[in-house]
Amino acid sequence: MPAARRQDVRASEARERLLAATLRCAARDGGGALSLQSIAEEASVSKALVLYHYQDKERLLATTIRWLTGRLLAREASALAQSTAGSVLEDFWRWLDEELQRGELRVLIELAQERGVETRRALEESALQRQQTAEQTVSRVFQLLDLSPRLPAAMIASSELAFRDGLVLWAWRQPDRSARVAFDVFWLSLLSLAR
Structure with a gap:
């Protein structure tokens, strides 16, 4: 492998490690408590190295949001x-339960509090991509059940996303409660919107 290619691979691996460290810090301390220093310590590197790869905290957070969104949507797309x-509903629940345990969706939701321009842009892209994937997921559920929704898929998907995000935060704050019951009740009500 040529030296330039090896250097590109090492830089890419370093950036990936920093994203993973950002995720671990946010999952442990909360999205609002992130600092470049805590991320550097988590990754066992200097703050200068974090800045070398990402220039500032906002760029690191925007990249983290895009990275988390890509990971989340890839898992959602393959779940069903x-x-x-x-x-289908058991598979959907299994995927969502794994996401509840993984904590990445909670981190993504918490990062929605960030206010920088680049971060807001990444959050808007994430919201659009999540909406599109949720529409595909909801359509797939109804299709497999041989049901036709009486409302547009986009509207049902928006409701499902709001429920999902709320469930993630609720389950995190009340881990002893059964999120499965809430999931089942919600999906029973969604399925009642079908012909």
Whole structure:
């Protein structure tokens, strides 16, 4: 491998490690408590190295939001790929429960409090991508169940996303409660909007 290519690979790996450190810090301390110093310490590097790769905190957070969104949406898209009518809601719950345990969606939601221009742009892109993927997910659920929703998929997906985000925060604050019951009740009400 040429030296320039090795250097690109090492830089890419370093940036990925910094994103993972940002995720761990945010999951542990909360999105509002992030600092470049705490991220550097988590990654066992200097703050100067963080700045070398990301220039400032806002760029690091915007990149983290895009990175988390990509990871989340890839898992969501594959969650129902092998589903059948008999398994689709169980598969959906299994995916959501794994997301509740993983904590990345909670971090993404917490980062929505950031106010920088680049961060806001990343959050807007994330919201649009999440909406589009949720529309595909909701459409897939209804299709597999051989049901036709009486409302547009976009409207149902928006409701499902709001529920999902709320469930993530509720489950994090009350881990002893059963998020599955809330999921089942919510989806029963969504399915009542079908023909």
